[in-house]
Amino acid sequence: MTQTTNRFFDEIGRLMNDAAGAAQGMKREFDTVVRSQAERILRDLDIVKREEFEAVKDMARLAREENEALKARIAALETKLGGTGS
Known part of the structure; x- marks a missing residue:
């Protein structure tokens, strides 16, 4: 058994x-x-994949920073030339 x-x-x-x-x-x-x-x-x-989104986000941030730098440069040049600026 x-x-x-x-x-x-x-x-x-x-x-x-x-x-x-x-x-x-x-x-x-x-x-x-x-x-x-x-x-x-x-x-x-x-x-959109996360990596692609992050890459475009970084590109947009860099473009914004460059745009702000160019605005400041234009404002300085206008002031130097005696322009009114906008």
């Missing part, structure tokens, strides 16, 4: 182990499908 009980529990353990492995495989497959679908949807929506 002890031998039969141990074999029974061994088989149950093996079955549970196989089921856990199958469940992990299904989870990986599900994650892959969901990720690929999400990437496809985002690609179709033509959403």
